[in-house]
Amino acid sequence: MEERILKEGIYTGIQLSKYIINKCTNDRQPISNLQLQKILFNLQKYFIINYDKKLITDDFEAWPYGPVIREVYAEYCSYGSMTINEKYNHISINSSIRSKIDPIISRLRKRQPWDLVEDTHRPGGAWDTIYKNGAGNKKIIPVCLIKEKEN
Template identity: 35%
Template sequence: MTMEDLAHHIIGIAQEKNLPITNLQLQKVMFFSLKDAIVNHRFSESALMRIYDKPFLVWRYGPVEKDIYDEYRIYGADPIIEPNKSNSDFESLNEKIISLLEEDPFELVQQSHDVTF
């Protein structure tokens, strides 16, 4: 399980639920999903260390994992359409992921500016 695996899972869930997801939105859903995993002890510490294999950078519109951003930047502000599949390893995050996908992405940006751990 890696950040890339988490990103693909989130896109897969969005596609299964017919919810559009942009690169900006993907970044915020990844961030808040990991925060939820940490706060609610959804994974062991060693599993979290494996997942969080690349750090989030602080950008103007909130946290960004650069490699994932670069992978999907071709879509700009349009929804990501390349097929991805959900991953059962991340099933414990599905409820949180779906709720985040249903939020306004710019509200998530604002919330990411205010977040503390």
């Protein structure tokens, strides 16, 4: 049963972002676009490492402040460093997936944005390997590299 659910549990960055934003807003702990990107990356990393599969269909790119899903950034960049206080209707995330991601979201949203950035900038990590002091700016971070370097 678990394996079947995980096969079905692939979401776009925007779908998962709406769920995360709803959860954080409803819990009265709204997050910024920067925090959202780092939460998304950590959720992707968790699924790649623990289930050998992507949770999010979109690719992450190596941007100056860490891994970014371009479409999600474009959707929420107008907020700048302010919190995103949106509420969305009809966001459907499988309950098995929610039980895995909710604790990660709750833990990471309490961290300062720049601490989350520092985590993704770890020397030798997936972002660092691609970004290479700017030479790899906005290049895709391959899933195999996330599994190898973030494990």
